[in-house]
Amino acid sequence: MPGNSPYQPLSPQIDLPAIEKSILDFWHGEDVFHRSVTSRSGGESWTFYEGPPTANGMPGTHHIEARVFKDVFPRFHTMKGKHVIRKAGWDCHGLPVEIAVEKELGFSGKGDIEKFGIAAFNDKCRESVQRHVDAFTEMTERMGFWVDFDEAYWTMSDEYIESVWWSLTEIHKKGLLVQDNRVAPYCPRCGTGLSDHELAQGYETVTDQSVYVRFPIITGELQKLKASLLVWTTTPWTLVSNTAIAVNPEVTYLIVRTAPTEKVQSEVLIVAEPLVAVVGADYEELSRLSGRELENIKYQRPFDLIDIPNAHFIVLADYVTTEDGTGLVHQSPAFGADDLATCRKYGLPVVNPVSASGHFESGLALIGNMFFKDADKPLVKSLKENGRLFKQQPYEHSYPHCWRCHTPLIYYAQPSWYVRTTKIKDELLRENAATDWHPETIKSGRYGDWLNNNVDWALSRNRFWGTPLPIWRCEDGHEKAVPSRSELSKLAGRDLGELELHRPFVDEVEFNCPDCKKLMKRTPEVIDCWYDSGAMPFAQWGYPHKEDSKKKFTESYPANFICEAIDQTRGWFYTLMAIGTMVFDKSSYKTVLCLGHILDKDGRKMSKHLGNVLEPMPLMNRHGADAVRWYMLASGSPWSARRVGHEIISEVVRKTLLTYWNTVSFLALYGSASDFVPETFVAPKDRPMMDRWILSELNSVTKLVDDSYENFDSQGAGAALSQFIDDLSNWYVRRSRRRFWGGDPAALATLHTCSETLTLLMAPMVPFITEHVWQSLNRQVNPKLPLSVHLADFPISDESLIDNELSSNVALARRLVELGRAARAQSQLKVRQPLSRALISATGWKNLPAELKDQIADELNVEQLDDLAGVGNDLVDVTVKANFKSLGSRYGANVQEIAKSIASANPEKLVATIRFQSEVKIEAAGNSYNIIESDLVITETPRSGWSVTSHAGESVALDLALDQRLIDKGVVREAIRAIQDERKNSGFDISDRIRIRWNSKPEFISAISSATSYIKDEVLAVEMELHPELAIGEDELGLQLELRINEGFRSE
DSSP states (O other), rough: OOSSOOOOOOOOOOHHHHHHHHHHHHHHHHTHHHHHHHTTSSBBOOOOOOOOTTTOOOOOOHHHHHHHHHHHHHHHHHHHTBHHHHHHEOOSEEEEEEEEHHHHHHHHHHHHHHHHHHHHHHHHHHHHHHHHHHHHHHHHHHTTHHHHHEEETTTTTTHHHHHHHHHHHHHHTTTTEEEEEEEEEEETTTTTTHHHHHHTTTTEEEEEEEEEHHHHHHOOHHHHHTTTEEEESSSSSGGGOOEEEEEEEEEEEEEEEOOSSSSOOOOEEEEGGGGGGOOOOEEEEEEEEEEEHHHTOOBOOOSSSSSSOOOBEEEEEETTTSTTSSSSSOGGGOOHHHHHHHHHHHOOOOOOOBBBTSOOOOOOOTTTTOOOGGGHHHHHHHHHHTOOEEEEEEEEEEEEBTTTTTBBOEEEEEEEEEEEEGGGGHHHHHHHTTTTESSSSSHHHHHHHHHHHOEEEOOOSSSSSSSSSEEEEEOOOOOOEOOOHHHHHHTTTSTTTOOOOOOTGGGGEEEEEEETTTTEEEOOOOHHHHHHTTTTTTTTTTTTSSHEEEEHHHHHHHHHHHHEGGGGGGGGHHHHHHHHHHHHOOOSSSSEEEEEEEEEESOOOTTTTOOOOOOOHHHHHHHHHHHHHHHHSSSSSSSSSSEEEEEHHHIIIIIHHHHHHHHHHHHHHHHTTTTTOSOOOOOGSOOHHHHHHHHHHHHHHHHHHHHHHHHHHHHHHHHHHHHHHIIIIIIIITTHHHHHTTHHHHHHHHHHHHHHHHHHHHTTOHHHHHHIIIIIHHHHHTSSSSSSSGGSSOOOOOOOGOOHHHHHHHHHHHHHHHHHHHHHHTTTTTSOBBBEEEEEHHHHHGSSSHHHHHHHHHHHHSOOOEEGGGGOSSEEEEEEEEEEEEEEHHHGGGGGHHHHHHHSSHHHHHHHHHHHHHHEEEETTTTTEEEEEGGEEEEEEEEETTTEEETTTTEEEEEEOOHHHHHHHHHHHHHHHHHHHHHHHHHHHHTTOOOEEOOOOOHHHHHHTHHHHHHHHHHHHEEEEEEEOOOOOTTTTTEEEHHHHTOOOOEE
């Protein structure tokens, strides 16, 4: 073989996991990631924010998904010359960490923590969040996600907390951070209130007992009628603290007498008119009153377990609806925000018999010391025994649970600190309108609805491991927000520069009030951990306290791109926008990409209980990180749920990555065999048609992929690249094989250009295999190329090489080939059996260049192409009838008349027209209807001796008649295939010249012998001799082969 070629043959087989490990070593050894950042330091800044994970548990497959999308676009923009800093981060605080540590220590609640000691507990939390950092780092590096762990931010660091303190001080200055006594979701197990975005993550479907309860009227004319208010509730436990009944002032309420039954006496009930059916069908209307007329009427509550003075009368509330229930709503102001607001308006007391642990007071009869949800059963039983229960029925609904411990939440009135996000609603809507959402529907849908219904952010948590709320208060109610340790040092009159900014150490700092000189103590709460992660755009730099932080922050705010799972619309996406808007009057990001959830191969959620969890490291070590990456990026829109399984990912490897590798190794093999040097090539415009076509496609796909990456459309990029890989391998290379065998420099130069550009285009999506190709092929051929494919510039499309007419012509030729192949498959004739002719019907096919017509004939293995119209378009018998399912969905009762018109139409003409025009008009019963192809059931039966396939107005018909000449040519094709297979199985090199000894069944000897010259040219043989003494083989031809090179002898 020639020895001067810069090409070196590559293995036709590739072990993705193995090459990835060698590439990781190369990246580490050459510090390629940091070089990719520093080499672009003079370029335009393009910012990506890493949503910080909490490393107190092992990473899962869903972490791969997010990291793949976070990696691909920064890689692309780096190759475009931009300076992309990728700073890792770790989320450290919050309930998830505390609960995990509680479980480890065997604790059951806050009391156990306080006994253990806050400092000791927080040390355990700090240890917990660092426990699996190595596992996250290993997984992140293994999958090729480039992010800087050396400069990672930690939300628990004092430097980070100081930045958070500064931002809270700014918000406090604007009057947006206040303490208030409100009803808010509260977890009795964790002993703390939760924010609305946390609430949104914890709903679970439950079945509770809903009850309709009688509340007897005790004053006025309605008392004389012995009337009762009929009230519906799904939370019977709240009836203990019933304080009022609310009605809508504008609704009409009926006073009705029910008919007696065997079990129940007649009674008088009050219910909203639109909901009167709840009392039964048989009733007598006695009178009607507006809700306003019912105001202040007194009633008897169902339970006297607690003292609630000066209460129990009807109040008015606009929020009462008639959508369900009875139109009368029981009010328990300690457990409902609307209830609290309404009762405050009437000066009613707020009495709460439920402790912070979620249990009723121990001294109460019937339900003392009982967990609030468990109280439903005895209370309903008591209602039934006392004649207050009108009826009960199971009610399935979505009920909020703690997003971390899954305990049912209680809406609980207690003092808490709130960020008044409702005051900046207009600003949030403005920033949302300017944000580029993917998918776009999130902007006005899921997220837009969230902002429109925005409530104040419940910020404080009565917990331990978190950023302490930096508010100090004195007994006179003065407040001081502290932005930094230096400010705290000034206030305390001592150096606190080394103070750890966690509980209990911060709790110990006291100072005199600047206003009244009385002692100030810190309010004991910590803040919502979601605020920590939402503050990362500035806190990651220690802004504004740390040197150079202002410059770093200014250059990186807002982010060009963030990306997380779609449920972060009410989590990190919201907190980033809310904090950025409050502090800087600008959202923290410009573009956000939402990701769907990861499911197993059957579409089920992955869980250890189902045994269907795919761990990330074994998954990548089995298939390769690139295979997983490509599947995540290219298998569908990012926001769609993804089914992940071994078979699915194996198919990705086979269809795309192995085809790419096979094409590259083909180039290396023939480049080496031909002693080809890339500098010696013909100008593209002077190359053969196939070269010009694939270069046109290459520059088109370059533009398309560039646009797709710019628009965060990895699916579009993947689809375009997959199609081009197929075009390159299964059309260009396959159709040009003879040119490669002959070492044609134009073909080799064209394939080299395609391979190098394709490698650059794919690099952001599959960084490992493209790096391997870059090192094994591209830099071997041209050592002057950048050290790594990821240090190279992204390709620029040369639009002067795009030939749309040529592209359309080749596309037509390939469609006709596909139709012809389908027709051949339908006939069950082998592809290697030549046929005399194919008849074609397609607009423009006759104007195709002769070379393309020859390619069609060669692909279909026919000797001649003719125009179908020229020989009569009657090779198929066509029948048509109506597709009632399709037509019925659009035209309903008229479908029978339409079916009659279809049945009476000329079927050949109808089908031809609809395939050409996409739709036709059918007249039926005096009306006109548009009919499309799916509205018809079309049956096409080829005439004897023909196989015909049609699609979208294009048809190919194969003449199946065979004479001996055609049969003999088929035998020769089969013999060539058998010899080529034997060459490959014997391990011969592509350039080896061989000698052949052969024998076959007698009936095939003549055909093979008469074509020996042709066969020798096809298989690179210098000699082909018939040896009748050889045993007959077992294949269809009975072909027995013995091949040798030089003096060696190789036999099957």
